[in-house]
Amino acid sequence: MEFFEPAMCCESGTCGPTVDPELLRIKGIVGLLADNGLTIKRHNLAKDPQAFLKNEDVQKLITQYGAEALPIIVVEGKALWAYGYPSDQDFVDVFGLKGPLAKKVLAFKEKKSCCCGDDTPCGCK
16 A cells, blocks of 8 residues: 655654644554554655656546645555545455454544654643
8 A cells, every 4th residue: 555645744744733633543553554564655745756656546646636636545556545545444454454453443543643652642742
């Protein structure tokens, strides 16, 4: 799975004084999947524009709809989502998650998100 994301201040978009809760959810799920050996590549338009040119589906969507189509989510080279991120259930389905890991992903939105990398609530810095 690859994320083709709009230009953001950092790779995850979770820096700065105001953070989009959706980006916190995605950062948490990506981290959880990475901790369990699964990889999601993230391409930021400002930092990795070449990646956007290399994928035909991404290039077509941006040509037709502009940067408003971002984020575009690609699985096995094909764009499956545009204009937003996959749901928790989508992550479970695409990766074929089962058991405790699937439950953690599905419950992620219900947990209190953290932007500090530990159990400290957002706004801790």
